[in-house]
Amino acid sequence: MNQPALYPCFLGPYGENDQLLESLVVEFLRDHVYWRRNLHPEDLPAIPTGANRRPDYIEFESRLRRELHLLSAALKRSVPFHSPRYLGHMVSDLLIPGLAAQMLALPYNPNNVSADAAPITIDLELKAGLQLAAMLGWPADPAHDDCAFGHLTSGGTLANLQGLRLALALKAFPVALRAAGVPLPGVPDEDWEAFNTGPAVATALFAAWCDWRDALAPRERQGWQRRVDAQRIETLGLSDFLDRHPQLSTPCVFAPATAHYSWSKGMKMLGLGRAQLALIPGQAMRLDVDALQEALDDCLRLRQPVLMAVGVLGSTEFGTIDPLDRLADARDGMQARGLGFSLHLDAAWGGYLASLFRNADGGLRTRDEVGAGFREFPRPEVHRAFAAIPRMDSVTIDPHKLGYLPYGSGAFLCRDQRAIGLLAEDADYVFDGAPATDFFQRHRQLGRYIPEGSKPGANAAAVYVTHRVLPLDHGNFGRLQAQGILAAEAFMDEARGFIARIAPLATVAVPFAPDCNLVCLAMNPQGNRDVARMNRFMRGLHDALRASPEQPLQRGEYFGSMTTLRPEAMGAEDTARVLAALGLEADALDDGGEDRDRIVVLRHTLMNPFLLDAGGAGGGYLRGYFDYLERLVGAALAQEARAA
Numbered sequence: 001m002n003q004p005a006l007y008p009c010f011l012g013p014y015g016e017n018d019q020l021l022e023s024l025v026v027e028f029l030r031d032h033v034y035w036r037r038n039l040h041p042e043d044l045p046a047i048p049t050g051a052n053r054r055p056d057y058i059e060f061e062s063r064l065r066r067e068l069h070l071l072s073a074a075l076k077r078s079v080p081f082h083s084p085r086y087l088g089h090m091v092s093d094l095l096i097p098g099l100a101a102q103m104l105a106l107p108y109n110p111n112n113v114s115a116d117a118a119p120i121t122i123d124l125e126l127k128a129g130l131q132l133a134a135m136l137g138w139p140a141d142p143a144h145d146d147c148a149f150g151h152l153t154s155g156g157t158l159a160n161l162q163g164l165r166l167a168l169a170l171k172a173f174p175v176a177l178r179a180a181g182v183p184l185p186g187v188p189d190e191d192w193e194a195f196n197t198g199p200a201v202a203t204a205l206f207a208a209w210c211d212w213r214d215a216l217a218p219r220e221r222q223g224w225q226r227r228v229d230a231q232r233i234e235t236l237g238l239s240d241f242l243d244r245h246p247q248l249s250t251p252c253v254f255a256p257a258t259a260h261y262s263w264s265k266g267m268k269m270l271g272l273g274r275a276q277l278a279l280i281p282g283q284a285m286r287l288d289v290d291a292l293q294e295a296l297d298d299c300l301r302l303r304q305p306v307l308m309a310v311g312v313l314g315s316t317e318f319g320t321i322d323p324l325d326r327l328a329d330a331r332d333g334m335q336a337r338g339l340g341f342s343l344h345l346d347a348a349w350g351g352y353l354a355s356l357f358r359n360a361d362g363g364l365r366t367r368d369e370v371g372a373g374f375r376e377f378p379r380p381e382v383h384r385a386f387a388a389i390p391r392m393d394s395v396t397i398d399p400h401k402l403g404y405l406p407y408g409s410g411a412f413l414c415r416d417q418r419a420i421g422l423l424a425e426d427a428d429y430v431f432d433g434a435p436a437t438d439f440f441q442r443h444r445q446l447g448r449y450i451p452e453g454s455k456p457g458a459n460a461a462a463v464y465v466t467h468r469v470l471p472l473d474h475g476n477f478g479r480l481q482a483q484g485i486l487a488a489e490a491f492m493d494e495a496r497g498f499i500a501r502i503a504p505l506a507t508v509a510v511p512f513a514p515d516c517n518l519v520c521l522a523m524n525p526q527g528n529r530d531v532a533r534m535n536r537f538m539r540g541l542h543d544a545l546r547a548s549p550e551q552p553l554q555r556g557e558y559f560g561s562m563t564t565l566r567p568e569a570m571g572a573e574d575t576a577r578v579l580a581a582l583g584l585e586a587d588a589l590d591d592g593g594e595d596r597d598r599i600v601v602l603r604h605t606l607m608n609p610f611l612l613d614a615g616g617a618g619g620g621y622l623r624g625y626f627d628y629l630e631r632l633v634g635a636a637l638a639q640e641a642r643a644a
Contacts, residue, residue, distance in 0.1 A: 003479050006609050009470070010093045010404075013083050013610055021096055028104040077549040080559065084611045084621040087604045088545070088561035090316075090349060090401045098405040101465035102458045110457030112152075113447030121457030122444050124464040125152055129413060131464070132397055134362055135354050135472035137390040138415055142439030145207070149417035149443065151450055152399075152409055152460055156348030157262035158451060159396035159412035162423075164253070164266045165451075166394060166414060167308045167342035169422035170202040171195060172233035175245060177209060179231040182224065184208055191247045195305055198340030199393045203419040210421065238271050251307035251341075252276045254295060256287035256322060257569040258315035260346060272307070282569045285315060285512045287322040289330055296334050306334075306341040311392070313385065314350025317563045317603060318511075319518030321350060323381060325388035342393045348410065351397030353516055355477040356485075357386045365474060377485045382515050390415075399463050402481065402607065409459045417443070424448045480609060484517035487606040490622055491519050498626040506633055509581040511565060511599075512574075517606040520563065522599055524582040525637060531588045531596045537636060538562065538600035544632050545602070557628045561605070564598040 011017050051057055080086050082093040110118035112125055129150025134140035138148040153159045174194040177187050186205060188194040197205070209228070213221055233241040242248055250272060255263050257279045267277045280292045292309065299306050309331060311322040324345065331343050347354075357365050357378075367383040378386070389395070392415065399409040414420055417439065425448050447453060470477045492510070499508045507524045523541070524534045545560035547553060567575040567589055576586050578599065591597050614620045 003483065005479055006483065009095055009097075009480070010609060011082070011096060011099070013093070013608075013613075017096060021100060024096075024100040025103055028100070029107075032104075032107050077553065079547040080553055082608075083559075084608045084613060085557065085625075086547075086559045086608065087606065087611075087625060088559050090605050090607070092404060092605075092607045093609065094406055095404040095466055095470070097469040098399075098403075098462035098466040102406055102462035105458035105461035108457075112455045112457040112460055113445075113450070113453060115444040118457040121460045122446055123440055125446065125457070125460035126150075126440055126443055128152065128460060128463040128467060129411065131467040131472055132351070132411055133413055135358055136351075136392075136395060136413070137354075137358070137362070137364060138413070140362075145418065146416050147439060148413060148415055149420050150411055150413035151446060152411050152455070152463060153450070154408040154452070154455075155400065155410040156260065156346065156396050156398045157265060157410075159348070159398075159410045160260070160262045160344070160346060161266040161269060161451065162412040163342075163344040163394045163396065164270055164272075164308065165423060166419060167199070167344065168233065168251075168270065168272075170199045170206075170342065170419060171251060171305070171307055171340075172241065173422055174202055174205055175241075175248070176228055176231035176233070177205060179244065180224075180227040182209060182212075182228060184212055191245045192303065193338070195245075195248050195251075196338055196340035198335045199342045199419065200416075201340075203416050206422055207418045247303075248305060249303075250276055251305035252278055252299070253308045253310065254278050254280055254292055254306065255310035256280050256312055256315075257282045257566075258285055258287075258312055258317065258320065259310055260312075260316055260348070263310065263346075276307075279568070282571050282574070284574055285318050285320040285570060287311060287327065288571065289323055289326040292327070293330050296330065296339065300334065300337060300339045306339060308342045308344050311343065311345050313345055313347035313389075314353070314516060314518070316349065317518075317565075317569075318520055319349060319514055319516040320512060321382050321385050321515040324385040324392070328388050328391035343391070345389060345392040345395045347389075348396050348398040349401055349518075350516060351395065351411075352399075352402035352472075352477065353481050354386055354389065355472045356474050356481050357383070358473045358478070360471065360473045360475060362473075370474070373482065374485055375489055377489075377516070379515070399466075402484070403463070403466070404480065404607075405462050405466060406459070409463055411463075420449050423450075483609050483612070484607045487608075487611040487622070488514050488517040488519055490612060490620075491604065491606055494622045494626050495519070495521065498630060502630055502633055505637055507581070507583045509578065511570075511578045511581075511601065519604045519606065520565075520601040521604070522565070522578065522582055522601045523633070524584065525640070527583075529584060529588070531584060531599070532594045534582070534584075535595040535598070535600040537640075538602065540636050541629070541632055542600075542602065544636075558625045561603045562600055563603045564600050566598045 008017060011021055081091045105121060110121040112118045112122050115122055130140045130142060132150050133148035139146060140148055174188060174197050175191055177184065178194050188197065213224055229235055253267065253276060255277065263277055264274050267274050278295060280288055282288060309327065311324045311327045313321055328343060357370055359365055364387055367378060367380060370378055370383065394414045397411045399405040399411060400407045495510060502508055506526055509522050511520055511522050523538060525537055528534055542562040545558060547556060547559050579586055579588050589597055611621050
């Protein structure tokens with residue numbers, strides 16, 4: 001069931017493509033050495049011939065080799081992400097194009113904050129952002145003023161923080177314009193209205209302000225710039241800004257209960273406060289838009305500003321996908337009623353699945369076209385969600401997840417490049433202030449806009465080259481995503497057989513049908529009514545599935561991960577349904593401690609491209625996993641009985 005087109009893409013579970021990767025590394029290491037030698041061949045070598053025969057050189061090499069051998073030996077106890085026997089966290093084998101490109105770029109050591117330090121890889125990073133934007137359905141032609149913009153981050157956490165930064169800048173800038181008295185048409189007359197223009201109008205106002213300012217004589221231009229800067233929230237800080245505008249208060253952020261904990265981090269880091277993050281209870285582990293609408297109505301009635309609403313495209317626990325179309329409709333409706341806010345899509349996990357929904361020309365594929373070859377994917381709600389991605393204002397995507405690229409390669413994208421200028425920070429010794437005449441000139445001094453002061457250009461090379469080798473459409477990168485969906489369907493088939501076989505020993509349930517390639521299993525020993533006992537049992541299974549550095553990896557047949565289900569994330573209806581499916585009472589969960597306020601489940605991330613391979617695993621890796629799990633359940637229950 002594997003696609004032959006994927007055979008050259010990975011080093012492989014058994015290192016099958018070692019010669020390909022080795023030849024690439026050696027070839028381009030030599031090429032790098034030739035580059036050094038030919039920069040100024042008239043220079044004499046700094047390290048003399050014969051230096052490697054000096055005693056101190058030999059001693060240094062000996063220490064180096066010893067430490068590298070020790071490191072290599074220690075790393076053999078790492079988690080075997082490359083293996084189809086690994087079904088745990090959101091990581092798998094690495095794509096050869098990205099791995100080779102990163103290795104190739106590393107000796108050049110570009111720092112992607114300044115064109116002076118990374119003249120090549122900064123452009124690659126900007127192009128990678130455009131590649132991702134096109135996959136999402138955003139305008140990605142850099143010749144257009146309203147083209148999208150994206151940059152890489154260390155991961156989704158920093159990308160989410162960048163989304164908060166940009167949303168706050170967009171929300172507050174019209175207020176600063178009004179306070180500074182800038183004579184621009186469209187600047188609102190009242191603070192509340194200015195604070196609620198919404199990101200599209202705020203972006204247009206910022207662009208108009210820049211054009212108006214730049215047309216002034218130099219001295220007048222500088223004076224107006226100082227006046228506006230003095231009124232900005234970035235200058236005053238949140239407290240002083242709100243003191244000057246008593247109609248306003250600290251804006252809140254709405255996110256689904258499934259949202260990643262990075263949102264709490266971001267609220268604290270920006271000084272907005274964790275109390276301003278409101279988590280909306282879930283409905284089938286997806287955002288309950290009706291509950292969100294009620295909360296937004298309350299905000300409008302109470303004149304409580306809203307900074308952002310977050311949608312999730314692939315939750316961390318279940319890969320569930322929020323109804324983004326309904327989320328966008330709710331935002332548009334509130335904007336029409338005078339409550340403006342940004343929409344951010346946390347697609348750290350599911351972003352690359354969008355390649356399945358794109359034709360080579362960038363057009364959106366129909367549900368029937370996407371679903372060809374799958375049994376159920378995508379559900380109508382899932383297709384509508386992907387179709388609604390272009391209505392988001394900013395997006396987080398992690399190339400180091402479903403992009404199969406090395407850590408840390410996250411990405412932040414915004415729909416309109418003009419908005420990113422609101423985050424600009426100038427440092428004379430880094431940025432030359434040259435006038436920007438096109439997309440790449442405007443953003444080449446990338447450090448002006450991003451939180452980091454240093455970042456590796458090698459990651460940008462890895463992302464860009466990978467997207468060039470495997471374009472982000474259904475016929476190329478989408479083939480890799482399709483393998484994960486097919487693996488999830490096969491997993492569900494095997495799970496049904498396992499549930500029937502294990503029924504005399506334990507009650508097993510799939511709490512939520514998968515939207516993509518993340519599937520969880522909950523298990524309760526037969527006849528048990530105690531949540532704490534069930535959770536101890538599940539944690540014991542997870543201990544057997546962990547890759548422990550204290551024992552040889554070969555002793556673990558399969559490797560998995562776990563997570564927990566909480567009532568606030570599931571919602572009352574689904575909590576009752578899941579408890580009933582496990583043979584537990586509706587009031588089994590409580591806040592009494594002893595692991596009684598949640599349900600522990602095994603989480604399976606089905607992203608290894610060779611999971612469907614049957615070789616050497618006795619009926620396939622997935623069948624082998626469930627056979628192993630069946631043995632673990634039997635052994636765990638037998639041990640419980642002996643202990644009793």
